[in-house]
Amino acid sequence: MNVSEVMAQYLRAAGIDVMFGYPGDPSVELLEGCRNVGVDFILGRREGTAGLMAQAYGMLTGKPGVALSTLGPGATNLVNAVANAYLDRTPMIAISGQIDTKRLPTFTHQVVDQHSLFTPVSKWATSIAPHTAGHIMRKAHRTAMAPRQGPVHITTPADYVGAEATDDEIHLPPTNGVGHGIVVYGEEGADPVAMINKANRPVILYGISAMQGHAGAEIAALAERIGAALVSSPMAKGTVGETHPLFAGVLDMACNAQMWDLVRSADLVIAAGFDGVELIKPWDVSAPVLHIDTVPNTDQIYASPLEMVGSISHILAALADEVKSAEGFTENDIRTHRDALMAAYEAGRVSGILNPSDVIRIAKVDAPTDTIVTADVGSHKLLVGQGWTTHNPRSCLNSNGLSSMGFSLPAAMVAKYLYPDRNVICFTGDGGLAMVQSELRLAASLGLGLKVVVFCDNSLNRIELKQMARQYPSTGTVIEDTDIVKMAESMSCNGVMVENEQGLADALATPMTNTPLVIGARIDPKQYWTQF
Template identity: 55%
Template sequence: MGNTATVVAEHLRAAGVGRVFAYPGDPIIELMEAMRALDVEVVLGGREGTAVFMAEAHAMVTGRPGACLSTLGPGSTSIVNGVAAATWDRVPLLAISGQVDAGREDVITHQVVDHKLLFSPVTKWAGRIHPQSVDTVLRKALRLSVAERPGAVHLTGSAQAFAAQVSDVVVTPPPLDGAAGGLRVHRAPGGPDPAELLGSARRPVLLAGAGASRCGASDALIRLAEAAGVPVVVSPMAKGVFPENHPCFAGVLDMACNQVLWDFLADSDLVVTAGFDPVELIRPWSLRTPVLHIDTTPNTDQIYPSDCEVVGDVSASLDWLADGWRGEPRRSETDIAAHRDRLRTAYYAGRVSGRLNPTDVIDVVRAAAPDETVVTCDVGSHKLLVGQGWQTRHPRSVLMSNGLSSMGFGLPGAVGAQLALGETPVVALVGDGGFAMAATELRLAAARQLRLAVVVFVDGSLNRIELKQQALGYPSTATRLDDIDLVTLAGSMGCDGVRVTSVSELEKATAGLAGLTRPLLIEARIDPAQYEAQF
C-alpha cells in the first residue's frame, strides 16, 4: 500500500472525491504528492478561507463530501469559518490540517494550535490521522460527514505520520448515503397518526427544507402536493426541490417578503415540515399552528412543538402519505395563485423608476441564463431578494450559506461548483462587500478557463447593517465601502469585465451568458433604495 498519505488519498478516491482544495504547507507535502500520484486533483486556492468554500460548494452540487487541505498554525485557523459554514449549512466536508510531529506538539509553541479544541465546536468530529489507525479514522470521518445531519469533520496529521509506512490496507469506502432507512412514527398517546392529521386538515401547507433535497424528495413532494392540493413553501437552501413554476409553489421562507410567507403559514391549520431544518430560520418560530414533523432526524430542536413525527427518509415518508390520501384536494390552484400574486407585489415594492434596482438585476440575469444554470449567492441584502426571486426548477441549483450565513462564499463557491459541473453554466450573485473578501479567486477562474459569470451588486455599502444603524437613528459607521473599479480589476486577472447602470445595459451585457469562453464580471451599479422597502 505504501505510506499513510497514500491510504488517505486512496480513501478519498474510493469515496468519489476526485478533487481537493488546498493551500500548501510543510506538513502536508507528502499528502499532496500521494493525491497527485493517484489522480486526485489538488486545486490551489488564493487562501485557505476561500479554498474551503470551494470545497463546500463542490459538495453541494455533487452530493459527495467536499475536501480541503491546510497547513498548521495560521493555515488551520484560517479554515475555521468555512468548516463551521459546512456544519451549519449541513454539507459533508472533510478538512485536513497539518501539524508538528506528535512528539513535539506539547513542547513547541511556534505555529502550534490545539486542533481538537479549535475544531470540536464547529465540526461533527475532530480526529487525528495516525499510521496504525488511518483506515478506521478515514472510514469514520467520511461516514460521519454524510450521516444525518451532514456536516464537517476535521482531521489532523503530521509530516511524520503522513510519511510513515503502513501495513497493507484494503481500502473500502463506507456507505455514503446519508438518508435514514425505514420509517418510525412517534405520536402522543391516543393522538392522531400522520394520515389522520393530514386528512383532517382543511388548509395544510408543506414546508420543505434541505433534508428533502438530500433525500431526493422532489417527485414525492409533487405527488403529495398535487394529490392533496397542498401549497409548498421551501427554505432557501432547498430551492429547486419543488419546481418554482408549479401551480402549488408558494414561496421561500425567511427571505424577502417575509411577512407575506409567515402570514400564509399562520393562516394554515397544519404545517407539514418535510426535511425542514430550523438552522435556516432568521425569525423565531411563533406559529401556533400544529406541526407534523417529517425528517431523517427526530424533532430534537424543538423550535416548534410537534406531537406527531415521522422519522426516516423524507421521500419515502411523503410517498407513504400520498399512497394513503383519500380526500379531496384542500386548496385550489386559484387560491395559491392569489397568494403568489401578493408575494410578487411585495417582492417588487420600493422599485425606483429609471434606476437599476436589485430586482431588475435578478430578473435580467435569470432571463438571460439557461434554465439549467446553477447560481451561487453571497450573504447580504441582495441574498434575501435572490432567495425569493430567482426562479429555479432543479434541486441543488441555488447554492448559499444560510445556516452559518457566511459572507465571502459566493465567488469561491461558484469556482468550486463550476469545476464540478463542467459545461453546466454557473452564475455568482454577490454584493460588493462579499466580493471584496474573495476577489482574487477571479484569477483562478481565469486560469482554469471557467465560463462562469460573476454579477456584483455595487451600492458601496454593507447595506443590511447600515439599514439597521439608520433604523436606530445612528450614522453609518464602518458600513460604507470605498469604490473600486471592478472592470479594471477583472481585466488585470484575465477576465472580461463590464459596468452597467441601467436595465438596457445589463440586458446587453448578459446577452451572451450561454456562450462565455472565459469568466465575465458584471459590475452592476444599483440603487439600493428598494432594500429599504423590503427590510
C-alpha cells in the first residue's frame, strides 16, 4: 500500500466512514485511497465549515471526525475548526497537504509552518512519512480519544502521499476506558464518603467528560440517593434526561443568575466530569468541590480539596453504594426553583409579537424526544441551552469552549446525514448564518431535510447589548436584512418568513422531506435586554 492507502485503511478499520474537507493537489492520492475503501468524502464550501462538520461528527458518534485541507490557505482556513474542537474537547483527525519535502526547506509559495500553526490548538501536530504511516495513524487516533479528547493534526507532504509505505500495519489501540482503578488526591485521611455524608444541600454539576463516559445513569442514581440538585453544563445536556425530578437547569445559559444562586446555596458541589472551559462567569462558590473526572484538577479554575480520578461512571457507582441516604434537595425544592427559573426565562415577553423565547417554546411543542438540535453562538444559544428540554446525550449540540459562530448549520447537516430519520432543527442567528449560508447548497445536494430556524433581528445582539449597557450607539453590529426566501431558493432549499407564533408553528409542522427548510423568524429582540 502507499501512504494514502494506509491512512484510508486505518480510518475504515476505526469505523470512520466519512471525511469532510476541501481538497488540493496533495489530497488526490488520499481521496482515491478513501474512495477505494468506502470512506465517503463530503466537499464543504470552505475548509472552516468542513472542519466544523468533522467536529460535529465527533460529537455525535464519539469517534474522531476527519477534516481534510490542502496546503497554505487551506491549512490556515482550517485552524479555527481545529481550535474549536480543541476547546470543545472533541476528537478529530485534521489532515493538511504540504509541498514535497525536497522543496519544503527553501520554497515559499503557499508554504506555512503547519507544525507551528497547529501545535497551540491541537493535542499533537506531526507529519506522516512512508516509514511511519501505520504508527502515526495509531498514535493520532489514540491521542485524539485520550482524556481530554481533542484534535490532532497530520501534515501529508506531496511526495509521500503516493509513496510505498514501509510501515503499513493497521493496529487499532483501545480507546474506550474500562478500567476501574481510582486515584485519589487529597490530604491524608480525606474521605469522599464522609464529605458527601456531611452535606445537606449537595449539587452534582456534570460536564463533557461525564457525557463522553456514559455516566448519566450513575449521576442520576447518586443524586437520588443523596438528594442532589442536578446541574448540567451546556455541552453535557441530555447526559441525564432533563425531565428528571431533580434536574435544576443548565449553568451559564439564560437565567444564569438563578442558576448561580442555586449552586452558591449548596454546601457541597460534586463536579462530575465538569470542565471549566465551559464557564462564562468566573467560579464564585464557597462550598467545597469534590472533583471527579478522568483527569486531575490541573486547571484550578475551582479549588478542590479532594480529587477522584478514573472512570467517572465507576467512581459515581462506588460512591452511591457507600454513602448514606439523605433528603438533601427535595423534588418540591427543585420544582419551586424550576418554576422561578422558567418565569425568569419568559421575563420581558410581550404579547402580540414574536419573542425570542417563543421560538424555543413553539419548536418544542411537537418535537419528538429524539430530536437533535444545534445552536449557534449568540443570544439565542443561551435560550436554547436553558430552554430546550434534552432527553438524550449527544442530541443538543453547541460550541461552548471556543464558542465559534457558524457552528450550528454544519453541525445540523452532519446530524441529518448520520441520522436521516430523526428530526433535526438548526437554531442560528442571522449573523451566524451569514458566515456559512453557502453550505445550504451542499445540504440540498445531499438531500438533508433539516429545518433551519433563523432568529432574524438584524444585529449582533450580544455585542449590541453591551453597547446599550454603556449607552453607546450600535456601531459595527448591524446585519443588513436578507430575503430569507430568495436566499434559500437560490441554494435549492425551501424558505419561509414568519412573524408570529402561528406562522412559526405552521412552518415547523411542515412534513419532513429531502429538501432543507429555512425558516426566517422575525423576532423582536427587546426580551434579550430584559433577560441579559
